[in-house]
Amino acid sequence: MRLLGLFRRPPPSAQVAKERLRILVAQERTARGGPDYLPLLRRELLKVIRKYVNIDPEAVHIRFDRAEGHEVLELSVALPGK
Amino acid sequence: MTEIIVVTSGKGGVGKTTTAASIGCGLARRGKRVAVIDFDIGLRNLDLIMGCERRVVYDFVNVIHGECTLKQALIRDKRLESLYVLAASQTRDKDALTPEGVQRILEELAADGFDFILCDSPAGIEKGAHLAMYFADRAIVVVNPEVSSVRDSDRILGLLASKTRRAENGNGGVREHLLLTRYSPRRVATGEMMSVGDVKEILGLEVVGVIPESNEVLTASNAGTPVILNEESVVSLAYQDAVARLLGDTVPLRFIEEPKKGFLARLFGG
Ligand SMILES: Nc1ncnc2c1ncn2[C@@H]1O[C@H](COP(=O)(O)OP(=O)(O)OP(=O)(O)O)[C@@H](O)[C@H]1O
Ligand SMILES: [Mg+2]
Numbered sequence: 380m381r382l383l384g385l386f387r388r389p390p391p392s393a394q395v396a397k398e399r400l401r402i403l404v405a406q407e408r409t410a411r412g413g414p415d416y417l418p419l420l421r422r423e424l425l426k427v428i429r430k431y432v433n434i435d436p437e438a439v440h441i442r443f444d445r446a447e448g449h450e451v452l453e454l455s456v457a458l459p460g461k
Numbered sequence: 462m463t464e465i466i467v468v469t470s471g472k473g474g475v476g477k478t479t480t481a482a483s484i485g486c487g488l489a490r491r492g493k494r495v496a497v498i499d500f501d502i503g504l505r506n507l508d509l510i511m512g513c514e515r516r517v518v519y520d521f522v523n524v525i526h527g528e529c530t531l532k533q534a535l536i537r538d539k540r541l542e543s544l545y546v547l548a549a550s551q552t553r554d555k556d557a558l559t560p561e562g563v564q565r566i567l568e569e570l571a572a573d574g575f576d577f578i579l580c581d582s583p584a585g586i587e588k589g590a591h592l593a594m595y596f597a598d599r600a601i602v603v604v605n606p607e608v609s610s611v612r613d614s615d616r617i618l619g620l621l622a623s624k625t626r627r628a629e630n631g632n633g634g635v636r637e638h639l640l641l642t643r644y645s646p647r648r649v650a651t652g653e654m655m656s657v658g659d660v661k662e663i664l665g666l667e668v669v670g671v672i673p674e675s676n677e678v679l680t681a682s683n684a685g686t687p688v689i690l691n692e693e694s695v696v697s698l699a700y701q702d703a704v705a706r707l708l709g710d711t712v713p714l715r716f717i718e719e720p721k722k723g724f725l726a727r728l729f730g731g
Contacts, residue, residue, distance in 0.1 A: 391651070391652025392653055393606075393649070393653055393654050394652065396607075396608050396659075397655055397659045397662075397663065400611050400612065401663055403612060404612065404615050404664070407612075407615065407616070407619075408615070411623075412619070412623060
């Protein structure tokens with residue numbers, strides 16, 4: 380046991396910081412420039428989907444794009460593997 | 462041609478003013494004509510870091526209000542003759558700066574033949590920060606290797622890409638540079654601090670400089686001598702490298718790794 384503990388150290392805190400920021404920045408960048416309701420929409424979607432499947436908050440991706448006169452809202456939800 | 466460079470960060474206290482003062486000096490030492498403007502209205506500090514606080518007679522807001530000429534308000538540096546400082550006003554009036562006023566001053570400096578105008582931004586994303594970045598051609602985004610600083614700087618990148626004259630005119634946008642400061646190679650080596658590579662990857666920016674954490678910065682600010690002028694310090698060398706990169710030189714990053722200890726040093730725990 381003690382030997383295992385020795386080998387399985389928690390990841391260095393900088394690595395944790397990097398991972399958290401990577402996710403957060405990606406999320407905030409997709410919301411940027413898009414409508415103000417995106418964060419709320421995301422939260423509500425998450426709530427609805429969770430009635431049926433138990434997913435992580437990170438599993439919901441929202442992309443907002445503006446292209447030649449129209450706007451596209453792209454949603455994707457990664458479902459947990461069986 | 463005059464280049465307007467904003468020194469910005471989002472989060473406060475990360476090293477913007479320290480950076481604006483040193484980069485300003487560095488550019489002047491490379492023969493450029495430079496004006497450094499303090500946009501931190503109500504919290505004037507650049508003058509202290511540059512060591513010219515006792516020579517402030519008129520400030521930025523006085524010029525905007527037409528209470529003096531720009532020439533009267535520009536303070537010429539005692540050490541470098543092509544370097545000038547425009548101090549912030551100590552007024553508490555948040556609306557003292559107007560876009561038209563700022564634009565007029567920048568145009569006057571450009572007409573006067575300045576090569577670089579450095580805008581030292583206040584923290585936050587309010588009016589002062591907005592005006593400091595609005596007319597910029599380039600941005601030095603000052604970041605500490607720490608979660609909240611990195612996150613806030615990404616918000617600033619969002620604003621640079623949307624709320625600036627270059628973004629609005631669609632002519633290529635503001636050129637962004639990452640300046641990582643208060644960097645501790647030792648703590649990066651032990652995994653306690655994010656590395657240059659980490660921050661660069663998260664923000665997706667080109668690195669213009671990595672400035673080590675050092676007591677020399679405090680000593681320099683105590684004396685009112687921008688730290689770049691302290692030739693003995695590695696901070697000075699790191700800022701000189703950043704200046705060279707801003708001017709287009711290719712300079713490899715230094716001081717990002719802990720010096721390898723020799724066998725004897727390790728043996729005696731030096
Ligand atoms: N490389 C460094 N090593 C150690 N200390 C530093 C370094 N760079 C800056 N500091 C210190 O950090 C503090 C804040 O620096 P500075 O005033 O330049 O930040 P700022 O971003 O302009 O702050 P504000 O947002 O309030 O305008 C100062 O005490 C300064 O001495
Ligand atoms: Mg400052």
